[in-house]
Amino acid sequence: MGTRLEGKVAVIVGAGQSAGETMGNGRATAITFAREGAAVVLVDRDPESLAETARQIDGPAVTQVVADVAADDGPDRIVAAAVDAHGGFDILHNNVGIGAGDGPPHHLTDDGYDLIMDVNLRAMWRTCRAAVPVLRARGGGAIVNISSLAAIAAAGNQAAYKLSKAGVNALTHTLAITNAKHRVRVNAIMPGFIDTPMAVDALARALDTDRDIVAERRAAAVPLGRQGTAWDVANAALFLASDEAAFITGVLLAVDGGQSARIG
Numbered sequence: 467m468g469t470r471l472e473g474k475v476a477v478i479v480g481a482g483q484s485a486g487e488t489m490g491n492g493r494a495t496a497i498t499f500a501r502e503g504a505a506v507v508l509v510d511r512d513p514e515s516l517a518e519t520a521r522q523i524d525g526p527a528v529t530q531v532v533a534d535v536a537a538d539d540g541p542d543r544i545v546a547a548a549v550d551a552h553g554g555f556d557i558l559h560n561n562v563g564i565g566a567g568d569g570p571p572h573h574l575t576d577d578g579y580d581l582i583m584d585v586n587l588r589a590m591w592r593t594c595r596a597a598v599p600v601l602r603a604r605g606g607g608a609i610v611n612i613s614s615l616a617a618i619a620a621a622g623n624q625a626a627y628k629l630s631k632a633g634v635n636a637l638t639h640t641l642a643i644t645n646a647k648h649r650v651r652v653n654a655i656m657p658g659f660i661d662t663p664m665a666v667d668a669l670a671r672a673l674d675t676d677r678d679i680v681a682e683r684r685a686a687a688v689p690l691g692r693q694g695t696a697w698d699v700a701n702a703a704l705f706l707a708s709d710e711a712a713f714i715t716g717v718l719l720a721v722d723g724g725q726s727a728r729i730g
């Protein structure tokens with residue numbers, strides 16, 4: 467057990483994960499925050515996956531909230547549950563993101579566009595809107611938004627995903643500026659190729675090939691020569707959420723093994 471988040475309450479939205487052999491970003495972050503002493507409020511729409519994350523946490527207080535963050539009452543329910551459990555919170559980690567139903571702009575359907583934008587961007591904005599008064603009342607806090615390298619890189623077959631994540635970057639900047647005087651810091655992480663089931667297994671299914679082949683191709687595209695793991699994302703989130711990052715707000719941190727350096 468570490469102490470980097472001792473005394474803090476952290477809400478992790480999207481704390482479960484898609485099924486598969488490897489670890490998802492939200493689950494790794496929830497485990498990491500708890501290991502560093504935070505009381506964690508775990509939120510996911512999938513109760514079984516949520517419970518599995520809670521089971522893997524061997525630490526202080528764990529609260530589970532089953533909620534769809536994109537539902538009309540989702541963000542308010544999540545914030546109310548965290549306030550009920552702990553009287554407030556210090557950290558909001560927005561991990562939820564989906565990509566299914568996407569395509570290039572000329573093939574993307576209205577429904578595909580609406581779903582991805584609603585879940586990835588609108589729901590994140592609404593969650594931040596609900597959380598900001600609680601964080602301000604606490605005298606400060608940290609929001610970490612999970613964006614994607616797709617926000618700044620070519621992503622031809624992911625028109626809605628790219629747009630939504632570019633929106634996450636813009637939202638992060640706006641929130642950082644409007645909350646700085648309240649000492650609420652707002653940063654984003656742009657993961658590159660991370661070896662999670664949602665990314666690798668889904669791509670393997672779409673290409674009708676083996677996950678190892680997809681994993682190998684992705685690793686070869688990364689300057690550091692490997693895909694990232696969910697722990698790489700979790701460690702970056704831990705830093706941004708902790709007081710070690712007290713002078714950092716409005717940053718879009720690439721966790722990508724050098725991919726963005728190659729883009730320029």
Ligand SMILES: NC(=O)c1ccc[n+]([C@@H]2O[C@H](COP(=O)([O-])OP(=O)(O)OC[C@H]3O[C@@H](n4cnc5c(N)ncnc54)[C@H](O)[C@@H]3O)[C@@H](O)[C@H]2O)c1
Pocket residue numbers: 479480481482483484489490491492509510511512515533534535536537561562563564585612613614615616656657658659660661662663664665
């Ligand atoms: N894996 C990568 O290579 C990669 C790269 C860039 C960005 N990201 C981002 O990282 C984040 C997590 O990715 P992951 O691969 O770990 O995904 P994941 O699917 O394993 O985890 C996401 C979790 O969010 C939950 N969720 C989805 N919609 C929800 C909703 N409406 N309400 C509540 N919960 C909901 C899912 O049930 C799941 O437990 C996403 O934002 C994704 O865009 C991933």
